[in-house]
Amino acid sequence: MAVTFAASSRAFAQPARRRRSARRNLTGWAFAGPATALVAGLSLFPAVWAFFISRAKWNGIAPATQVGWANYQRLATDPDMLAAARHTLLLTALFVPASIFLGILLAVALNQKIRLIGFYRTCIFVPYVASAAATGILAGFVFNPQFGAANDVLRHLGIPAQQFLESPSQALYVICLIALWGEVGFTTVIYLAALQDIPRDLVEAARMDGAGKWRVFRHITLPELRPVTVFTAVWQTITAMQLFDLIYTTTRGGPLNSTQTVVYYIYELAFQTQRLGYGAAAAYLLFAVTFLLTLLVIWYGRRRGSEVF
Amino acid sequence: MRWRLPFSPWHLLLMPLALLFVLPLVQMVLTSFMSSAEINQFPPQLLPTSLHLSGYRALLTETPALRWLFNSVLVSVVSVIGHLILCSTAGYGFARLKFAGRGVAFLVIVATVMIPIQLLMIPTYLMFARIGIVDTLAAAFVPWLASAFGIFLMRQFFLALPVELEEAALIDGCGTWRTFWSIVLPLARPALATLAIFTLLSSWNDLLWPLVAISDDNRFTLQVGLANFQGMRRTEWSQLMAGNVLATAPLIVAFLIAQRKFIATMTFSGLKG
Numbered sequence: 001m002a003v004t005f006a007a008s009s010r011a012f013a014q015p016a017r018r019r020r021s022a023r024r025n026l027t028g029w030a031f032a033g034p035a036t037a038l039v040a041g042l043s044l045f046p047a048v049w050a051f052f053i054s055r056a057k058w059n060g061i062a063p064a065t066q067v068g069w070a071n072y073q074r075l076a077t078d079p080d081m082l083a084a085a086r087h088t089l090l091l092t093a094l095f096v097p098a099s100i101f102l103g104i105l106l107a108v109a110l111n112q113k114i115r116l117i118g119f120y121r122t123c124i125f126v127p128y129v130a131s132a133a134a135t136g137i138l139a140g141f142v143f144n145p146q147f148g149a150a151n152d153v154l155r156h157l158g159i160p161a162q163q164f165l166e167s168p169s170q171a172l173y174v175i176c177l178i179a180l181w182g183e184v185g186f187t188t189v190i191y192l193a194a195l196q197d198i199p200r201d202l203v204e205a206a207r208m209d210g211a212g213k214w215r216v217f218r219h220i221t222l223p224e225l226r227p228v229t230v231f232t233a234v235w236q237t238i239t240a241m242q243l244f245d246l247i248y249t250t251t252r253g254g255p256l257n258s259t260q261t262v263v264y265y266i267y268e269l270a271f272q273t274q275r276l277g278y279g280a281a282a283a284y285l286l287f288a289v290t291f292l293l294t295l296l297v298i299w300y301g302r303r304r305g306s307e308v309f
Numbered sequence: 310m311r312w313r314l315p316f317s318p319w320h321l322l323l324m325p326l327a328l329l330f331v332l333p334l335v336q337m338v339l340t341s342f343m344s345s346a347e348i349n350q351f352p353p354q355l356l357p358t359s360l361h362l363s364g365y366r367a368l369l370t371e372t373p374a375l376r377w378l379f380n381s382v383l384v385s386v387v388s389v390i391g392h393l394i395l396c397s398t399a400g401y402g403f404a405r406l407k408f409a410g411r412g413v414a415f416l417v418i419v420a421t422v423m424i425p426i427q428l429l430m431i432p433t434y435l436m437f438a439r440i441g442i443v444d445t446l447a448a449a450f451v452p453w454l455a456s457a458f459g460i461f462l463m464r465q466f467f468l469a470l471p472v473e474l475e476e477a478a479l480i481d482g483c484g485t486w487r488t489f490w491s492i493v494l495p496l497a498r499p500a501l502a503t504l505a506i507f508t509l510l511s512s513w514n515d516l517l518w519p520l521v522a523i524s525d526d527n528r529f530t531l532q533v534g535l536a537n538f539q540g541m542r543r544t545e546w547s548q549l550m551a552g553n554v555l556a557t558a559p560l561i562v563a564f565l566i567a568q569r570k571f572i573a574t575m576t577f578s579g580l581k582g
Binding site for chain 2: 040105115119141181185291
């Protein structure tokens with residue numbers, strides 16, 4: 001009797017439970033579904049499609065012809081691509097260490113309890129809010145060879161006027177400076193937050209043991225900042241590898257292609273000359289290299305004993 | 310006796326650096342009020358002799374800059390609203406609700422984090438062309454309606470909330486929607502503010518994607534309009550600086566008003582992003 005009752009109650013409960021779980025699934029998907037569909041539809045799907053495009057010769061209008069890995073093979077010997085890769089890597093190699101060094105320096109300075117500190121913070125963070133496009137246009141004015149403020153400063157220092165963005169040998173370095181001006185606020189904010197997270201007892205204990213300011217910084221502060229440095233290195237590497245806005249509003253890759261970056265080259269290939277397949281292959285190559293560089297930075301950080309990812 | 314500075318030595322580092330960071334922006338604003346004759350002289354003058362509005366007047370009559378400003382505002386507002394609704398609901402779903410396929414769906418979102426826009430722009434352009442929204446403002450804001458970062462941010466926030474409040478609401482007979490809407494969302498205000506600022510900064514300052522997706526003059530955002538205007542009129546500096554002021558002033562003013570909130574957003578997008 002008891003057994004039959006239990007069995008029949010289970011038989012009753014099952015549809016109800018199923019109904020309840022169907023309802024739960026429906027509610028769950030109603031919450032998470034729209035955003036998931038949008039994110040998947042606008043990144044996962046196009047990323048897969050981009051791979052198929054990268055194996056074709058296609059101008060977007062005429063039917064595509066499958067060429068296998070030919071686009072990738074051509075990239076390896078394309079002098080424009082090699083030059084763009086060289087410029088991008090040089091920019092990254094300058095930008096990443098400089099933005100980390102300046103970020104730490106500024107964060108330590110802005111962490112002091114001195115007068116005007118609020119004013120200093122505001123000044124240093126404000127360029128980060130300005131768009132890269134506006135920054136580029138402004139830089140074109142400040143570094144104008146004829147009447148720009150930069151040459152005026154050089155004149156006061158007794159240095160002859162420079163061509164800056166109009167010189168093939170200087171333009172890339174000037175762009176790196178401009179990028180630092182616009183992005184250093186970000187690393188500074190990150191380091192400032194990290195500095196404020198360092199346990200005060202740690203610093204005080206070191207002080208009690210007779211460590212001077214510099215030794216506290218060298219042996220307590222810097223090691224405590226290491227995990228954050230792995231993060232900022234990754235982030236700034238990605239930023240530098242994908243630099244486009246500043247190039248577009250300052251030099252458009254010139255003079256004499258000296259500031260052509262990989263992303264700018266991809267933009268030109270795909271949207272100026274309609275070589276979609278070749279452009280997609282270059283984009284995949286950039287993605288792969290950025291990914292590998294990121295892994296390299298994380299691996300290096302791990303080896304030095306910091307686990308952030 | 311040791312000689313001492315009457316002020317902290319840090320000022321010697323901070324004062325020149327602070328000026329280096331802010332003076333170009335000051336010069337931008339001042340130059341937008343100069344006449345061309347004042348601009349084209351060397352050594353450059355920092356202050357205009359009087360308030361010349363010719364730069365602004367020329368910009369507004371010779372280009373559809375007001376239209377661009379309107380487009381930028383529209384794109385940013387829609388993007389922010391989209392993010393607030395879609396990412397907070399999705400974040401709550403992933404943090405609190407149990408449903409079939411939750412793990413897979415979340416994995417899909419995690420997988421998209423590393424994919425850069427440069428890889429996506431060609432297929433996305435083709436896709437948008439096929440559904441006929443290329444060259445409309447929708448093309449500019451649709452990719453900004455939700456993001457993996459936004460979903461993460463909200464999920465992290467909801468995971469850190471104590472679950473007891475929601476349980477109490479459920480026991481009192483509140484449905485999932487009501488609990489979310491009237492109990493959870495009001496608590497999430499700080500996270501929503503961070504999300505809004507993040508979306509505003511990214512969508513307002515975006516150049517590459519709208520540049521690719523939009524070619525009609527009247528549908529440019531401010532960033533695209535200015536970048537292209539600069540390509541044609543490299544020497545009209547007072548107009549260019551006036552345009553720059555339009556393109557940067559809204560965010561800079563917002564930053565000056567809500568500086569703490571902006572800095573919290575930058576920190577968050579750094580440490581958790």
